[in-house]
Amino acid sequence: MSQISSKELDNKTLKRIYGQLVKTISDLGSIKYSEDFTEEFFTETEQIMFAKRLAIILLLSENFSWKTIEKILKVTPATISRIAKVLDGEGYQFAKRIVHDKKLKEKFWLDLEVILRGGLPPIGKGRWKFLDEYKK
Numbered sequence: 001m002s003q004i005s006s007k008e009l010d011n012k013t014l015k016r017i018y019g020q021l022v023k024t025i026s027d028l029g030s031i032k033y034s035e036d037f038t039e040e041f042f043t044e045t046e047q048i049m050f051a052k053r054l055a056i057i058l059l060l061s062e063n064f065s066w067k068t069i070e071k072i073l074k075v076t077p078a079t080i081s082r083i084a085k086v087l088d089g090e091g092y093q094f095a096k097r098i099v100h101d102k103k104l105k106e107k108f109w110l111d112l113e114v115i116l117r118g119g120l121p122p123i124g125k126g127r128w129k130f131l132d133e134y135k136k
Contacts, residue, residue, distance in 0.1 A: 056083045057092055058108055061099040 009017075028034045038047060052073050059069045066080050086092055098104050 052079075053083060054095060054098075055108075056080055057087060057095045058099055058105070060084055060087060061096070 025034065025037065028037055042050070052075055055073055056069060056075065056079070059072070060080070060083070064072075066077055066084075069075065069080055070077060083092075087096075098108075
């Protein structure tokens with residue numbers, strides 16, 4: 001679980017270091033650098049937490065049932081409820097924009113399909129092509 005120091009920063013300092021974090025991430029320039037940074041900077045738990053939060057938002061926006069979301073993402077109804085409450089209000093405005101971006105939404109569904117298949121390649125012709133390439 002994430003921990004925050006009991007020694008609070010003043011708002012000005014907090015805003016400056018947060019701004020630096022955002023600038024650093026936006027300046028990375030490639031998915032590979034962003035992935036490396038995320039893996040190095042955030043704990044595995046934090047990475048999972050953020051990824052599941054985004055997935056819940058996208059699945060709720062597509063009107064998936066809570067039971068289905070619970071099963072797919074292995075999250076509790078309390079987690080879904082907390083995110084749904086914020087989503088129904090004025091929260092997650094940027095995530096809502098992602099939901100309406102066709103290209104990003106399509107990529108999300110393709111990625112989710114791979115995750116649900118456990119990383120296995122698509123069924124059909126070429127399914128085991130990666131093995132042939134590995135042998136070479």
